[in-house]
Every structure is written in C-alpha cells, then in structure tokens.
Amino acid sequence: MIGGQGVSDAILLYCRPGFEKECASDIVQQAALLGVHGYVRAIKDAGHIRFVVADGGAALQDHLRFSDLIFARQLIHQIGEIDNLPAHDRLSPIMAMIDQSGLRFSDVFMETADTNDAKSLSVLLRKFKVPLRRALEKKDLLGNEHLPRLHVFFESGTEVVLGFSNPRNASPWPMGIPRLKFPAGAPSRSTLKLDEAFQFFLAHPDEALVPGMTAVDLGAAPGGWTYQLVRRHIRTVAVDNGPMDSRLLDSGIVQHARADGFRYRPLKPVDWLVCDMVEQPHRVAALVADWLAEGACREAIFNLKLPMKKRYDCVTECRSIIEERLAKADRRVVIAFKQLYHDRQEITGYATRGRS
Ligand SMILES: C[S@@+](CC[C@H](N)C(=O)[O-])C[C@H]1O[C@@H](n2cnc3c(N)ncnc32)[C@H](O)[C@@H]1O
Missing domain, CATH: 3.40.50.150 (Vaccinia Virus protein VP39)
Structure with a gap:
C-alpha cells in the first residue's frame, strides 16, 4: 500500500500512443533513482502504461516528479482497478472503491486513452459525468483545490482504473492534453x-x-x-x-x-x-x-x-x-x-x- 487506505502500489501514466516503451523506460529509470523497483504493464499503441511497484512505493508518492518524466502526459497514483463494471450500474462499484480509499478530492477528471479506439467511449463519459459528480458531492468527497484530483480512466466500457494526482505535481489538463486554439493569424500549425x-x-x-x-x-x-x-x-x-x-x-x-x-x-x-x-x-x-x-x-x-x-x-x-x-x-x-x-x-x- 502507498499513501494509506485503499491505495494500490501502481502508477498510471498517459503517453502518446506508440511511445509506451519510452514512457516505460522513463518511469523505470526515475523509480530506480528513488530506490523503487517494479515492473511495467503496457500494450503497444494503447496510449498509457502501468508501473507496478514491487517494493518502496511510498518514495514514488513523495518524491517522483511529473516534470522528470519526459514521455508521460499525466502522473496518476492508482487507487484500484475494476474490470467487470456492469453496464446497468457502473456508479455503485466505482463509488464503493472511492469510499474505501478514504480520500477526498479537489476535482474529478473522466478520461480515456488518446487513441481512436477510445473515442467510442466519449458518449459514455459524457453521460456518466453528472451522476458521478453528484454522488461525490452527496458524500462530501469534493473539497478545496489543494486536495488530490480524482481520475476515472475508462479502458473500455467495463474496465476502469481509479486514481489520483497531486495538482502541484501533474498536468493540469484532462488526459494531459491542453486544448489550445489555433490563432487565425499564425502561418503554421507548429x-x-x-x-x-x-x-x-x-x-x-x-x-x-x-x-x-x-x-x-x-x-x-x-x-x-x-x-x-x-x-x-x-x-x-x-x-x-x-x-x-x-x-x-x-x-x-x-x-x-x-x-x-x-x-x-x-x-x-x-x-x-x-x-x-x-x-x-x-x-x-x-x-x-x-x-x-x-x-x-x-x-x-x-x-x-x-x-x-x-x-x-x-x-x-x-x-x-x-x-x-x-x-x-x-x-x-x-x-x-x-x-x-x-x-x-x-x-x-x-x-x-x-x-x-
Ligand atoms: C519544421 S520547419 C519549422 C516550422 C516553424 N517553426 C514554424 O512554426 O513555422 C523546419 C524549418 O527548418 C529549416 N531548416 C532546416 N535546417 C536548417 C538550417 N541548417 N538552417 C536554417 N534553417 C534550417 C527548414 O528550412 C524549415 O523551414
């Protein structure tokens, strides 16, 4: 366990699809510098990887810096994974896991990987957003901006990873993607x-x-x-x-x-x-x-x-x-x-x- 109640020993990192190997090398190296060892779970072109800690996970939560990870778009400490979400009630198992973590949050990001396959989940995410937020508010689990941010990462319609990020040590943008407007007067997308x-x-x-x-x-x-x-x-x-x-x-x-x-x-x-x-x-x-x-x-x-x-x-x-x-x-x-x-x-x- 890292960080106390209900938090698993794993890190979830988002990256550009196709760069999972580089993202893995990055976290393995940074973790080793902190004396932490573990292994990576990654699928080619999936746009995210998991680093599972074998020992010494607390050091990652205290000392791993998002800015030191070159290929990661977001740094999330996992609360847990659910791989059999029922289509008729996704909310209950998610809320049960959040409850168990004992954590409160500043905000909630509903996310997927940045892949074409994951785009089909956007309707589900949109529908789920309001009920989840309401459920968190009802249990008084949303607080001030210094609290960790809750990430609900849908790998598919039935698989979800719950985690949190530290707003001072993470990307401020959902999915780690800044939505920048292309300026009309600029001569190139660069x-x-x-x-x-x-x-x-x-x-x-x-x-x-x-x-x-x-x-x-x-x-x-x-x-x-x-x-x-x-x-x-x-x-x-x-x-x-x-x-x-x-x-x-x-x-x-x-x-x-x-x-x-x-x-x-x-x-x-x-x-x-x-x-x-x-x-x-x-x-x-x-x-x-x-x-x-x-x-x-x-x-x-x-x-x-x-x-x-x-x-x-x-x-x-x-x-x-x-x-x-x-x-x-x-x-x-x-x-x-x-x-x-x-x-x-x-x-x-x-x-x-x-x-x-
Ligand atoms: C990707 S483009 C730059 C785009 C530019 N940053 C923009 O936002 O419009 C690369 C540029 O590098 C220039 N370039 C490549 N080698 C160069 C060199 N040795 N000296 C000067 N320019 C070079 C090319 O002519 C090309 O215009």
Missing part, C-alpha cells in the same frame, strides 16, 4: 508547439516573455514559432533560407536572416533562442549547448526530432551533450524535456540560465 511549451515549462510566462525582449528563431519558416514571439512583442531574428510569412515581416519587429542556423550567431546576446530545425537531434542539442555556453542566449526552447529506433537512448545522449558542454564552460543551467501533446515523433527541450 505555432501550437511553442505555445504549449511556454505554458508547460514557464512557471510565469508573463514574466518570462516580456515586450521588448529579443529572440532568435532558428529554422523559422514559415513563421509559426516567430508568430508566438511577435504576439508577445519580442523582437525576433527569424533564421531560415525558406520564405517567411509576409504579415510577420510587416510587424516591424521581425528581421529575416537567410542563413544556416548552425552558423548564425547574433551580434549581441539575446533573451531567447528557439529552434525547430528539422535536423539530427544530437546536432541541435550541441548547438543549443554552444549558445548557452557562449552566453549568446539566456533561455532556450528547442525541438528534437527523434529517430525511429532507440529514441530513449537518443534523449539521454542529447541531455548529456548539453550537460557536459555547459559543465566545461562552468555555466549553471536548468534543463527539462517533455514530449508535449503537440509534439509528434519529437520532444521539446527547455534550458535556462535563470533570470535576474
């Missing part, structure tokens, strides 16, 4: 990647992205990432041999540099480096490390396009490239990686030297 990265990595985006700051966007064309900078009134050099959207150039705060992103350097240090070049991830990692080591930028957000095989190893190697380069330069930098919802066969990195 814009949502940088929008999500700002929201995910920056504790206070309004303080980190201030009008008048400067940025370089490597691999900028046609300008989806530059759009996110311009909309925050950040002066941007867009580096790409390809054409940029003319509306961005007309803004007066974008300069288009037709140059190789691996050779370009600004005359003066900039606040932000962003990089979405389709290039080998190790090369991009080394480039970002150079910029930070040389003091050419203070913060960086960069996309790493992953290979088809050994993707987890690739991420580990890229992190080492950056850490080793910065250690050599005696620069202290905080680095984080996440496979964001808008990332496909890729992950996003964030590195900061801190703000004064």
